[in-house]
Amino acid sequence: MKKFGRGMATIMFGFGYGEGFPDHSIASIEIKEDERIVIRTAAADVGQGVITTVIQIAAEILRINPNYFEVVQGDTHKTKNSGSTSATRQTYFTGNAVKKAAEDMLANLYHYGSLEFRSNHPEIAIEDGKIYMYDDPDDYITYWEMAERVKERGEKLEAEGSFFPVTYSPDENGQADKVYVAYTFLSQVIDIEIDTDTGIIDLLDVYSAIDLGKAINPKNVEGQIEGGTVQGLGMGMMEDQVIRNGKTLNAGMTDYLVPTSVDVPKFKHYLVEEEDSEGPFGAKGVGEPTLIAAAPALANAVYDAIGVRFFDLPISPSKIKKALKEKEENS
Amino acid sequence: MMRKSPMKQESRQTISGVDFKEYFQPESIQKALEIRAEYGDQIEVAAGSTDLLVANYEKLHEIKYWLDLVKLDQLKKIEVIDNELHIGAMVTHLQLMKSDLIKKNLAVLAAAAEDVGSPQIRSRGTIGGNICTSSPAGDLLAPLLSYGASFKLQSTEGERIVKAEEFFTGPKRNSMETDELLTEIIIPLTDNKREGSWIKVGRRKALVISTLTLAVVLEFEGEKIVKAGIAMGSVAPTPVRLKGIEAVMVDQKLTDLDYKALGREVKASINPIDDLRGTKEYREDVAVDVMVRALKEIERKVSS
Ligand SMILES: Cc1cc2nc3c(=O)[nH]c(=O)nc-3n(C[C@H](O)[C@H](O)[C@H](O)COP(=O)(O)OP(=O)(O)OC[C@H]3O[C@@H](n4cnc5c(N)ncnc54)[C@H](O)[C@@H]3O)c2cc1C
Numbered sequence: 001m002k003k004f005g006r007g008m009a010t011i012m013f014g015f016g017y018g019e020g021f022p023d024h025s026i027a028s029i030e031i032k033e034d035e036r037i038v039i040r041t042a043a044a045d046v047g048q049g050v051i052t053t054v055i056q057i058a059a060e061i062l063r064i065n066p067n068y069f070e071v072v073q074g075d076t077h078k079t080k081n082s083g084s085t086s087a088t089r090q091t092y093f094t095g096n097a098v099k100k101a102a103e104d105m106l107a108n109l110y111h112y113g114s115l116e117f118r119s120n121h122p123e124i125a126i127e128d129g130k131i132y133m134y135d136d137p138d139d140y141i142t143y144w145e146m147a148e149r150v151k152e153r154g155e156k157l158e159a160e161g162s163f164f165p166v167t168y169s170p171d172e173n174g175q176a177d178k179v180y181v182a183y184t185f186l187s188q189v190i191d192i193e194i195d196t197d198t199g200i201i202d203l204l205d206v207y208s209a210i211d212l213g214k215a216i217n218p219k220n221v222e223g224q225i226e227g228g229t230v231q232g233l234g235m236g237m238m239e240d241q242v243i244r245n246g247k248t249l250n251a252g253m254t255d256y257l258v259p260t261s262v263d264v265p266k267f268k269h270y271l272v273e274e275e276d277s278e279g280p281f282g283a284k285g286v287g288e289p290t291l292i293a294a295a296p297a298l299a300n301a302v303y304d305a306i307g308v309r310f311f312d313l314p315i316s317p318s319k320i321k322k323a324l325k326e327k328e329e330n331s
Numbered sequence: 332m333m334r335k336s337p338m339k340q341e342s343r344q345t346i347s348g349v350d351f352k353e354y355f356q357p358e359s360i361q362k363a364l365e366i367r368a369e370y371g372d373q374i375e376v377a378a379g380s381t382d383l384l385v386a387n388y389e390k391l392h393e394i395k396y397w398l399d400l401v402k403l404d405q406l407k408k409i410e411v412i413d414n415e416l417h418i419g420a421m422v423t424h425l426q427l428m429k430s431d432l433i434k435k436n437l438a439v440l441a442a443a444a445e446d447v448g449s450p451q452i453r454s455r456g457t458i459g460g461n462i463c464t465s466s467p468a469g470d471l472l473a474p475l476l477s478y479g480a481s482f483k484l485q486s487t488e489g490e491r492i493v494k495a496e497e498f499f500t501g502p503k504r505n506s507m508e509t510d511e512l513l514t515e516i517i518i519p520l521t522d523n524k525r526e527g528s529w530i531k532v533g534r535r536k537a538l539v540i541s542t543l544t545l546a547v548v549l550e551f552e553g554e555k556i557v558k559a560g561i562a563m564g565s566v567a568p569t570p571v572r573l574k575g576i577e578a579v580m581v582d583q584k585l586t587d588l589d590y591k592a593l594g595r596e597v598k599a600s601i602n603p604i605d606d607l608r609g610t611k612e613y614r615e616d617v618a619v620d621v622m623v624r625a626l627k628e629i630e631r632k633v634s635s
Contacts, residue, residue: 197620198532199613238534242607254540255607260449262536317534317542318613325616 001196005305009296010187014180015088015285016167023181024164025093026080029058029101031157033148037062039101040072042082043094048287049220050090054098056216057280061102062109064129064143088285091216092181093163095280100161108159112146165278182276184284185211188229188293190265192301199321201237201302203265206294210269213276213284225290226267232294233265234258237314354397360405360485363512366398368487372509374398378421379455381448382464406459406514409433418516420459424448424471427458436520439527439546440474446531447471449538459513462498465505465569470531472499472570473546475516477527477560483515484508492517499569523550523557526632528625532617534608541565542608543617545597547625551633554584566601566614573600585633590626594619 017023027041039058045051051071059066072078082094110121113131117124125134132140141149147157168176191204208225215221238257242249250256275282295313303309308323355374357363367374374396377383387394400406406419409430416436418427427433427444434441447453447461447470461471462482472495480495484507498505507513527548533539544564550557559577564570576596580588603614 197624198617200532200534240607250607257534257539260535260537316609317532317617318610321613321616322610 002193002202003196003305005192005194005301005303006189007192007297007300007302007304008187008189009293009300010185011289011292012183012185013088013285013289013292014183015288016092016165016181017083017087017089018167018180019176020167020169022164023083023087023089023093023167024162025082025090025097026160026162027054027082027094027097027101028080028158028160029062029098029105030159031105031143031147033144033151035068035144036070037064037068037143038070038072039098040079041094041098042074042076042079043090044074044085046085048085048090048224049217050085050094052220053091053095053216057095057099058102060281061099061106062143063106063127068129088184088287088289090285091283092279092285095216095283096163096278097161099280100163101159102161104159104161105157108157109143109146112150112157113141116141116146116149182213182279182284184213184286184289185272186289186293188297190233190294190297190301192298192305194302194305194320196306196324199317199319199324201298201315201317201320203233203263205266205268207268208270208290208293209272210286210289211272211274211284212286213279214273214282215271215286216281216283218271221271221286222267222269224286225269226264228288228290229267229294230259230264232291233298235291235313236295236298237316240314240316351392351397352395354399356399356402358402360403360512360514363398363400363403364485364487364510367512368510370396370398376400376463376512378457378460378463379423380460381452381456382460400459400512411520414520416518416520418458418518420457420462420513420515422458424453424456424458424461425450427471428453436525437474437478437518439477439529439548440471442529443470443474443531443544443546446529452538458516462516463505463507463513465499465501465503467502467567467569468541468544468565469570470541470544470564473544473562473564474529474548475518476562476570476572477546477548478518479560480516480518482513483517484511485514486510486512490514496572502568521550521558523552524633525550526629527560528628530621530625532609532621540608543603543614543621544570545618545621545625547622547629549580549585549629551585554586556580556583556585561597563597563601563618565608566603566618568602571601573597575600585626585630588626590623591619593626594622597622 030038043050055066055069109126113124114121117133123133125132129143130140150157165181167178170176170179187209189207193202206229276284299310302315355366375394377397377399400421406421408419409432410417424444424447428441458471461469476495481492482498484491500506530545531541532543533541541564546562548560559580561573561576597618598615603611605611
């Protein structure tokens with residue numbers, strides 16, 4: 001028999017290292033004569049898309065098509081510290097550092113623009129890679145030509161930005177003004193079906209509502225939600241490290257299972273864009289928060305389906321089948 | 332004084348890169364058998380190599396001699412000869428699940444083939460490899476037992492036909508000799524109505540070693556069961572045929588049988604262990620319920 005269950009869980013997640021740790025990110029931007037804009041950041045893109053995100057941010061500030069951008073990433077010779085790709089912090093920290101570098105660059109474009117046109121910056125327009133006077137748009141100089149001009153002066157069209165917010169370590173009562181830079185919130189509803197013959201959980205649908213401040217790249221956000229949730233569900237129903245006498249019995253991925261693409265449920269996402277005051281364009285972090293609600297929501301769905309509460313993970317078919325048997329024997 | 336740089340760590344891993352001595356890819360069975368006879372247990376027989384490469388992970392370089400069966404096109408056929416189906420040992424899972432002959436006559440085998448691994452594994456892995464690996468969890472093995480399959484083993488000395496239930500002797504052990512090759516799987520056909528059910532229980536939907544498998548094949552004359560084949564995988568050191576239960580069912584009408592009681596018989600006839608895929612208790616309890624499910628499914632198919 002198949003039994004349907006629906007479960008929900010809500011989480012909040014303080015991101016960044018927090019607790020007074022000197023957490024920061026430094027980025028730089030250079031406009032080159034050969035029609036390239038180079039961003040330098042040590043932020044590692046491990047698939048989450050921080051490179052796409054910082055290009056979008058810089059392109060927005062510098063008012064130019066993202067295609068012109070190139071990113072030098074994670075090279076200790078060429079980049080300064082951006083902190084780790086962990087703690088759900090890169091969009092917020094490196095996003096902000098790049099945004100500040102881009103703002104510095106924009107200000108410099110105005111500066112050199114006003115020298116070029118011998119005018120004041122309110123008279124100057126900057127758009128689509130061109131700098132001109134409002135009253136004569138046809139007489140423009142491109143960013144690339146400007147880079148050439150700046151080079152002739154023995155300077156570089158270059159800017160740097162860093163983001164270094166303050167957090168505080170909690171006191172002995174666990175209290176502080178600001179332990180983390182900000183919090184991401186997520187609620188998830190998970191629908192499942194349990195096969196009572198086999199104790200196997202079939203994942204049907206997952207509905208996620210996430211308060212992420214601002215989705216800089218909605219597709220990447222969906223990727224994070226789906227990836228994180230599937231990892232959380234793997235933890236909830238499959239991943240099981242079995243240790244006996246100090247030895248891990250499942251030493252390979254053959255018997256340490258994670259969900260495959262065909263185990264993945266259907267997703268529906270609701271992005272709640274309640275802008276954060278400090279995040280780049282209001283964005284908050286969307287990495288780890290997407291993983292946390294899945295297992296508790298699953299456990300609640302299991303309870304809804306068969307009326308049994310499980311307090312250790314994974315909720316394996318063996319545990320479900322045994323619980324169903326005990327329930328039957330006791331009734 | 333300047334700090335010394337940390338010493339470079341010596342790798343303790345054995346270096347592969349040592350080549351094998353011989354790699355044979357014969358184009359006739361006769362030639363393959365001669366090579367097999369000459370090298371015996373020194374040579375690795377390779378079919379789809381999906382088991383072989385995993386079993387020899389990081390020690391492939393230790394294998395000196397290879398006998399690759401890939402060019403033996405004679406072993407890639409599915410044919411009917413004298414009311415028997417002959418399946419070549421090199422037939423892949425993909426071929427099995429796509430073949431009209433198999434789908435029509437051996438639906439349980441086709442369904443099992445469809446549950447093997449993933450598309451990549453199904454298009455490389457072969458029925459011969461599944462049989463010769465002789466894992467108690469090999470997905471094709473319970474269906475082969477329930478259809479009463481026999482295996483043709485050939486050597487330069489001749490050939491012998493071994494019944495499936497006599498072939499498997501222990502976990503990853505079988506009665507094939509080191510000078511033999513498995514060439515064909517032979518399954519009797521019937522004019523009777525044959526219905527069956529395949530159930531694979533695993534902890535995820537793909538790429539999973541079965542926690543338990545059940546293959547039930549029933550042959551009917553009218554409403555009467557004239558032949559029953561019931562077999563399971565992952566519940567004992569070898570895939571097992573449950574002949575005691577088959578005997579109870581023969582000459583009965585399906586709907587007269589007590590499915591739950593038969594399920595309990597199944598539980599009493601198996602000997603599973605606790606492992607990472609499931610507990611002994613789990614396998615026993617599931618065995619009862621999937622037997623009931625299989626019989627209900629056959630009842631539905633017969634009546635429709
Ligand atoms: C990721 C993955 C998932 C898998 N999933 C499943 C699954 O869901 N279900 C399942 O049952 N199996 C599964 N397997 C195991 C394997 O794919 C199957 O058992 C497959 O049928 C093996 O066939 P092969 O042709 O690849 O065998 P090979 O690896 O080529 O050979 C296996 C063994 O049989 C011997 N051999 C092969 N053919 C002959 C012959 N004709 N004569 C004599 N000896 C022979 C070889 O010497 C070797 O010892 C999986 C394997 C992998 C790597």
